[in-house]
Amino acid sequence: MKFLIFTFVGVVHLLSLGAGKAIYRHDMVSQRTFQEIQKEIARYGDVAKAIIQLAVYGNAQNRSYDRLALLVDTIGPRLSGSKNLEMAIGIMHQSLKDNDLDNVHLEPVKIPHWERGEESAVMLKPRIHTMAILGLGSSTGTPPEGITAEVLVVHSFDELKIRASEAKGKIVVYNQAYVNYSTTVKYRIQGAVEAAKVGAVASLIRSVTPFSIYSPHTGIQKYEDGVPKIPTACITVEDANMMSRMASRGVKIVIQLKMEAKNYPDTESFNIVAEITGIKYPEQIVLVSGHLDSWDVGQGAMDDGGGAFISWEALSLIRDLGLRPKRTLRLVLWTAEEQGGIGSFQYYQLHKVNISNYSLVMESDAGTFLPTGLQFTGSPKARAIMKEVMSLLQPLNITQVLSHGQGEDINVWIQAGVPGASLIDNLYKYFFFHHSHGDTMTVMDPKQMNVAAAVWAVVSYVVADMEEMLPRF
Amino acid sequence: MKFLIFTFVGVVHLLSLGAGKAIYRHDMVSQRTFQEIQKEIARYGDVAKAIIQLAVYGNAQNRSYDRLALLVDTIGPRLSGSKNLEMAIGIMHQSLKDNDLDNVHLEPVKIPHWERGEESAVMLKPRIHTMAILGLGSSTGTPPEGITAEVLVVHSFDELKIRASEAKGKIVVYNQAYVNYSTTVKYRIQGAVEAAKVGAVASLIRSVTPFSIYSPHTGIQKYEDGVPKIPTACITVEDANMMSRMASRGVKIVIQLKMEAKNYPDTESFNIVAEITGIKYPEQIVLVSGHLDSWDVGQGAMDDGGGAFISWEALSLIRDLGLRPKRTLRLVLWTAEEQGGIGSFQYYQLHKVNISNYSLVMESDAGTFLPTGLQFTGSPKARAIMKEVMSLLQPLNITQVLSHGQGEDINVWIQAGVPGASLIDNLYKYFFFHHSHGDTMTVMDPKQMNVAAAVWAVVSYVVADMEEMLPRF
Structure with missing residues (x-):
């Protein structure tokens, strides 16, 4: 499943398509009780x-x-x-x-x-730590040498807007809380676009799940016309949490992200x-x-x-x-x-x-x-x-x-x-x-x-x- | 925790060690009610x-x-x-x-x-499938080119004994049921030794856990004197289950196992x-x-x-x-x-x-x-x-x-x-x-x-x- 959509579909007027005699006439209302x-x-x-x-x-x-x-x-x-x-x-x-x-x-x-290819994310600072990631469907890749940049951790799109001036040249890490799938999945889908709008070079999104055993989750993401297409992947809940804690202590985080992902x-x-x-x-x-x-x-x-x-x-x-x-x-x-x-x-x-x-x-x-x-x-x-x-x-x-x-x-x-x-x-x-x-x-x-x-x-x-x-x- | 030991420790006679005057005399029984x-x-x-x-x-x-x-x-x-x-x-x-x-x-x-080094297990037959593994503590590594061998899937040490003649030159995969940790962990600890005794060249053990999101679990294993030391790792519950199903259909499974693990x-x-x-x-x-x-x-x-x-x-x-x-x-x-x-x-x-x-x-x-x-x-x-x-x-x-x-x-x-x-x-x-x-x-x-x-x-x-x-x- 891509989305869970809990939209109530209201009264929809039947289009009278009338394409040939085999078409059922919904206006022939049943007389049966x-x-x-x-x-x-x-x-x-x-x-x-x-x-x-x-x-x-x-x-x-x-x-x-x-x-x-x-x-x-x-x-x-x-x-x-x-x-x-x-x-x-x-x-x-x-x-x-x-x-x-x-x-x-x-x-x-x-x-x-779209093909994932090889992909990796290694935290270089404050310590070497190889992270489990899954690139997101339709994401571009990085250059072969990867993207190495400092991390900006945010917890919401609102926080990203407030801290927009800090995002330029950085990898934005979203550590959004899990509310429910249909609410939270917007970070996976729009995370790259919103990060790119404020000058980020890549985005890493906390996997959209209520529970993790260090398990990354993939899924589709969507670029927007006119917004730079930056590489984007999901990380684990655990690494998102850890980077949040590090950032709250004022620790500088640097990640090298490599993704061979390609759209054909x-x-x-x-x-x-x-x-x-x-x-x-x-x-x-x-x-x-x-x-x-x-x-x-x-x-x-x-x-x-x-x-x-x-x-x-x-x-x-x-x-x-x-x-x-x-x-x-x-x-x-x-x-x-x-x-x-x-x-x-x-x-x-x-x-x-x-x-x-x-x-x-x-x-x-x-x-x-x-x-x-x-x-x-x-x-x-x-x-x-x-x-x-x-x-x-x-x-x-x-x-x-x-x-x-x-x-x-x-x-x-x-x-x-x-x-x-x-x-x-x-x-x-x-x-x-x-x-x-x-x-x-x-x-x-x-x-x-x-x-x-x-x-x-x-x-x-x-x-x-x-x-x-x-x-x- | 390495083991959960639920052994009842019965009455133990106090050793009279008598090492100096500061030693408490447990035979000086309290007179207090x-x-x-x-x-x-x-x-x-x-x-x-x-x-x-x-x-x-x-x-x-x-x-x-x-x-x-x-x-x-x-x-x-x-x-x-x-x-x-x-x-x-x-x-x-x-x-x-x-x-x-x-x-x-x-x-x-x-x-x-002991160091893990790089490690990988790739299923070559019936289809290419890279498996998550974690080598077990104290395991030897494989030669640099790895060990490529057919798999024998068993569900218990008893089954391995019955099928001992099939194990020679193979990688034994244990897909034991999870009963509880202290009961089931014997497969992780003794799995390599029991497989080696019947001529296996490596052993892969279903991780000892009641629940998995494709998560391998490591832990200590123990070699025995006089039994060849074969490389051993844990695989996920999911892959153990899949290989069981494949084997039950008569499908030939071949795995290439590479482990740099080394004891210093x-x-x-x-x-x-x-x-x-x-x-x-x-x-x-x-x-x-x-x-x-x-x-x-x-x-x-x-x-x-x-x-x-x-x-x-x-x-x-x-x-x-x-x-x-x-x-x-x-x-x-x-x-x-x-x-x-x-x-x-x-x-x-x-x-x-x-x-x-x-x-x-x-x-x-x-x-x-x-x-x-x-x-x-x-x-x-x-x-x-x-x-x-x-x-x-x-x-x-x-x-x-x-x-x-x-x-x-x-x-x-x-x-x-x-x-x-x-x-x-x-x-x-x-x-x-x-x-x-x-x-x-x-x-x-x-x-x-x-x-x-x-x-x-x-x-x-x-x-x-x-x-x-x-x-x-």
């Missing part, structure tokens, strides 16, 4: 139980974990623009075909290609699509998704191997049970999410003409730990329907429907008025591992993935099979 | 409150944290035999003098000198001693201690900076309050604990002639997080007295007296019959950081250190000031 819809959903009780049985207790248990382990052990991390990602897409394309899904194909997109021309990649084609309204879509790309450290098992593989598992479970919903259940494995939802944005550009046919877009990109329910954005009526659907998961005691359905790859659909759902799970440890060397299969729990996959399958199947699409605002 | 002793201890209520007030709420709060931060930020880690340790000893020697303690001096000892001749070092000399029985001793050396990663802040600095703080608090106990309160900061209690053993050899004069030996080497009480080993009567002493800490609600007083540096005294106490604290996260790059000031909590220091000061002062020494078995 809510009680009739409740009854319709209640009839899926046995199907839901069958999915749960198969996913959690039956032959399919641990399958999503085992499939994911095989991929990430074989390939490793899958950075946008890398050979690893290309290989992973090839393997997944074949695996989905082998799984006998419908309409398995690749949709080409252009994605960023955009490269070709692919979103992977697979379906269970709808039997009655094949042009209508329930989309389930996760992203296949990751950062270049760890295994990208949690972010977002888990989300991608429970999404695949949802279709596998439905296929195994011989089910075929009325509308099409479409799996998309996004590429280059970590660079800013690049693959999904191009998918949207290509497919938005059919936006009226999207009943629900789903993404799991905030862990596949033990789920408690869904985050959902949609009309009050759609929310009421989703609550009924989630009541089918009572056997697992996972029935929450909260607000703020979101996901880097589905937000654009949600903002355009399509109902959107994301998985809520126990996020306690998520940011301990996020974008770090620690994002590996060791974090993942097969039993929790089983449960997450069951939720994903029940929701996507039932919404795809109900007589009517989810009503919009 | 326990009620009289209770009354005596109860009279320390105001002193205990004054210590708590000063340490936790008064001018001394955060002092042990601040002193420790200054040392470890300035010096960094303090490996046995290193310049860093030598510098730290010099600084501490001067600091204790500056603190106006009595009889501040260094006691020379010979300690091991023993070097001179020092235990640091400082006292508040007793006013009535100056030859009698209550010893408070922690070790100043650490591993060569992180800052050695937790292991055992915290223990060393709350021990110093105990004397500082007593000095600040103008208190001088009847017997001598002796602070010892041990050297080379991590190599197997080297400094403390030589101290014992030198001072055991006066063993009868040691009323209580105390060591804090298992964290200075929020304490709940003491572990204590001693006679039933001594335990009853310690419970009364701990009741003085009721204002902090820290009154537990459990069994198994222990500490690498005081065990030899305890085993020889001297009552021994160690701090019990909240160990939940201790082994997350232990012997890793994550052992830094970020782990430490100044408020928790204040409380730990208060406990340490009250116990050491009261036991040093009571009319009689703690009775032995």
Whole structure:
């Protein structure tokens, strides 16, 4: 996941796109009473139980974990623009075909290609200390001899502004407090730009995590036009704290930063699509998704191997049970999410003409730990329907429907008025591992993935099979 | 801390050493009733409150944290035999003098000198993957070109025995489950020897920790005479798990291990001693201690900076309050604990002639997080007295007296019959950081250190000031 966006998507007027006769008319409001819809959903009780049985207790248990382990052990991390990602897409394309899904194909997109190269940061004063760092995605490198400069430690952008006159020619070290990810991540994203604006030659940012075992965390950062592009990396919480203490004692700190990081021309990649084609309204879509790309450290098992593989598992479970919903259940494995939802944005550009046919877009990109329910954005009526659907998961005691359905790859659909759902799970440890060397299969729990996959399958199947699409605002 | 030893030290017959007239006669049993002793201890209520007030709420709060931060930020880690340790000893020697303690001096000892040098482990098959490792203390290095060999993954010494015929010429990877530290650490200590016995050329051991963010943990290992000395290092939990999965799929794993590790001749070092000399029985001793050396990663802040600095703080608090106990309160900061209690053993050899004069030996080497009480080993009567002493800490609600007083540096005294106490604290996260790059000031909590220091000061002062020494078995 790149961002956690907790923006409430308000009432969005439906764009009348009218692109051909297969487009669903959302102004043809259902005449059915809510009680009739409740009854319709209640009839899926046995199907839901069958999915749960198969996913959690039956032959399919641990399958999503085992499939994911095989991929990430074989390939490793899958950075946008890398050979690893290309290989992973090839393997997944074949695996989905082998799984006998419908309409398995690749949709080409252009994605960023940034490489980290070798990198190091050595404190030269007050004592020699080699620091763990991770350069940030899209950062430039340093000259080969590195950048050697004195450090200015600040704790906020406000402090940087106040001390702007001290920053020229220095390496700005941000030791911002961790509030929560979505609040604090601005230091990673804008840290270099803000430091460059006041004349800094590089910026080092405390990793955005509530907990560290000397673990640096990477992620995307963004330059601004007209502002010098200075090299930027994350350091550990520990080193940020230490340099804060040193600075508060008036100790002069000098760091030599070397980064080979380089941006290359955009490269070709692919979103992977697979379906269970709808039997009655094949042009209508329930989309389930996760992203296949990751950062270049760890295994990208949690972010977002888990989300991608429970999404695949949802279709596998439905296929195994011989089910075929009325509308099409479409799996998309996004590429280059970590660079800013690049693959999904191009998918949207290509497919938005059919936006009226999207009943629900789903993404799991905030862990596949033990789920408690869904985050959902949609009309009050759609929310009421989703609550009924989630009541089918009572056997697992996972029935929450909260607000703020979101996901880097589905937000654009949600903002355009399509109902959107994301998985809520126990996020306690998520940011301990996020974008770090620690994002590996060791974090993942097969039993929790089983449960997450069951939720994903029940929701996507039932919404795809109900007589009517989810009503919009 | 090197080991956690939960051995119950049973009844130990007092050795009659009889070395001069100042030696305390433990056979001169007190004629006082326990009620009289209770009354005596109860009279320390105001002193205990004054210590708590000063340490936790008064001018001394955060002092042990601040002193420790200054040392470890300035010096960094303090490996046995290193310049860093030598510098730290010099600084501490001067600091204790500056603190106006009595009889501040260094006691020379010979300690091991091992250096890690550069080290790396790269998985060559089935895919290139650079692994985080930490070579183990006392390990030999590899030839400069490294050792490149196929991997045999085992999960226990038993499995290694069963598969002994497969081990020849291989790198043995141990992926043992973590049970608890004292149970599981045998893989780190004996892993190389057991692998070498069956013909392995190196061993890589899963780090001994219940939790990892791709964090390798070092520590001592031990060769055996007559068994080839093969290089050995710890890998992360994550890589051990991954290689287990690969091996279970029949995938061939090849690793290139390079270690420059080297053992040098023993070097001179020092235990640091400082006292508040007793006013009535100056030859009698209550010893408070922690070790100043650490591993060569992180800052050695937790292991055992915290223990060393709350021990110093105990004397500082007593000095600040103008208190001088009847017997001598002796602070010892041990050297080379991590190599197997080297400094403390030589101290014992030198001072055991006066063993009868040691009323209580105390060591804090298992964290200075929020304490709940003491572990204590001693006679039933001594335990009853310690419970009364701990009741003085009721204002902090820290009154537990459990069994198994222990500490690498005081065990030899305890085993020889001297009552021994160690701090019990909240160990939940201790082994997350232990012997890793994550052992830094970020782990430490100044408020928790204040409380730990208060406990340490009250116990050491009261036991040093009571009319009689703690009775032995």
